[in-house]
Amino acid sequence: MTTSVPSQHCDTLIRNAFLIDGSGTDPVVADVAVLDGRIVAIGSLDGWQADSLIDAAGKVLSPGFIDAHTHDDTNVIRMPEMFPKLSQGVTTVVVGNCGISAAPVTLKGDPPDPMNLLGQSSAFSYPTFSSYVAAIEAAQPSVNVAALIGHTALRSNHMNTLDRAATDAEIKGMRDQLIEALEHGALGLSTGLAYGNAINAPTEEVLALAEPLAEYGAMYATHLRSEFADILDAMDEAFRIGKHARVPVVISHLKCAGVENWGRSSEVLAALEQAGKHQHVGCDCYPYTASSSTLDLKQVTDTYDIQVTWSEPHPEQGGKLLAKIAEEWNVDMTEAARRLMPAGAVYHCMSDDDVNRILRHPSTVIGSDGLPNDPLPHPRLWGAFPRVLGYYSREQQLFSLAVAVSKMTGLSASRFGLSDRGLVKEGYWADLVLFDATTIRDAATFTDPMQPAHGIEAVWVNGVLSYRGEDKKATGQRAGRFLARNRIQADAAGAAAN
Structure with missing residues (x-):
């Protein structure tokens, strides 16, 4: 902690904050000084002067939240204000999941x-990863962006049909593109092996593709091949x-999906812990009992509600339950889903x-998995992080506020190799959120999902005030940047090994 030093000057001085620094340690009351985008002093800063002075008495100051699992890939460029994320205190998004x-x-x-x-064909105009990085820097979104490289995206570049395994030549083409991306700061490789355009990729295809990752200190993130009965095999x-690639593994949106799978979380987490004894593994999770993706015939069931969020051939059915649509059309649910496709859906498939x-x-760690291009998005797009703090920490007392914040900041930054982020610490970038711990909560619902959260007082990105909670509006100052991967150290990335 820094003691008061007379005549020091900074850009922003936040006084009397209830400081939760992102490490999981107990809060303290402190002042925080920001200069040129970085935190320069923490402690009792009575002698300091500032261009902007904020009295944070009674409010919590924490690191900006890191959304570890997003699909904001094209939106950070097409809609750089990123209001659904900024308004809930998110200052960094991880895309490419x-x-x-x-x-x-x-x-x-x-x-x-x-x-x-991720958008229509016009949204995809980045044939190389370096061109994507340049587009982010030109758009200067309101939040920072770190990026994984998608296996299905690589497959679509090099294969004339995706219902088979890739050939050796196709894998080489994919590897070359992955290496180019790693050389320009990508975090690593992601897969979505449950989806129809990747499910026919054998494990050996991914093993070969993942081999360059270790050289770059990168990582492997995966939407498992199954989140249902076969989850342990997946x-x-x-x-x-x-293990083959010698890199950390992050399991995306870990869940026990499907009524027949409910109650298996202890078994699933035991498998995660067992693996963590031998390699570096972790997971992300969103704080809801419903998932959301494209409408998938394999997931059609009458054992839980499925809400259609959009449909290209039948846009008028958006917002309705699939069972209701099937009843109106006098067909079974599978036939109704087939007629609606391509479409999106929310699946109420998990237990509390x-x-x-x-x-x-x-x-x-926490990831929203929000889908920003859905006309009726899952409320996690707007509310995931305040929901963790309000509902799960304050109301349900699932964990302390300090632990909740660490799951959204320090732990995420270390896992994804984001240097000088995720902590309120001298020398770190000033990604900061000021919030009221007594009132913070998500406002977004399944029927009215596009609602900014309550209780977020202010958000700074790289030291720039970007959101004011008093009027729930962005300031218009966009200070986000592309975050190149720092070499991911095994001791930092393997949370489950601890």
Whole structure:
């Protein structure tokens, strides 16, 4: 802690904050000084002067939240204000998850499912990763951007059909593009092996593709091949790929999906912990019992509600339950889904107990998995992070506020190799959120999802005040930047090994 030094000057001085620094340690009351985008002093700064002085008495100051799992790939360029994320305190998004990324991509027609979640074909104009980085820097979004490279995106670049395994020549072409991306700061490789355009990729294809990752200190993130009955086999496949490539593994949106799978979270987490004894593994999770993606015939069931969020051939059915649409059309649910496709859906497929257990686990970080291009998005797009702080920490007391913040900041930054981020610490970038711990909560609902959260007082990105909570508006000052990967150290990335 820095003691008061007379006549020091800074750009922003936040006084009397209830400081939760992102490390998981107990809060302290302190002042924080920001100069040229970085935190320059923390402590009792009575003698300091500032261009902007904020009295934070009674409010929590924490690092800006890191959304570890997003599909904001094209939106950070097309809609750089990024208001759904900024308004909930997110200052960094990790894009390129689930095997789908905006770059490197050269489309031969319409984007294949589920790449259509990222936008229409016109949104994909980055044939190299370096061109994507340049576009981010030119757009200067309101939040920082770090990026994974999608396996399905690479497949679509090099294969004339995606319903088979890649040839050796096609894998070499994919590897060359992955290496170019790693050389320009990509975090690593992601897969979405549950999806129709990747499910026919054998494990050996991913093993070969992942081999360059270790040389660049990169990582492997995966939407498992199954989140249903075969989840343990799918986890074993992920761990095998990470071990072969000698890199950390992050399991995306870890869940026990499907009624027949409810109650298996203890078993699933035990498998994660067992793997963590031998390699570096972790997971992310969103704080809801419903998932959201494209409408998938394999997931059509009458054991839980499925809400259609959009449909290209039948846009008038958006917002309705699939069962209701099937009833109106006098067909079964599978036939109704087939007629609606391509379409999106929210699947109410998880139990509270499983979500609570996974969220609470020390290796879990928070990701929204929000879909910003859905006309009726899952409320996680606007509310995931305040929901963790308000509902899960304050109301359910699932974990302390300091632990909740660390899951959204310090732990995420270390796992993804984001240097000088994720902590309120001298010398670190001033990505900061000021919030009211007594009132913070998500306002977005499944019927009215585009609602900014309550309780966010202010957000700074790289030292720039970007959001004011008093009027729930962005300031218009966009200070985000592309964050190149720092070499991911095994001791930092392997939370489950601790």
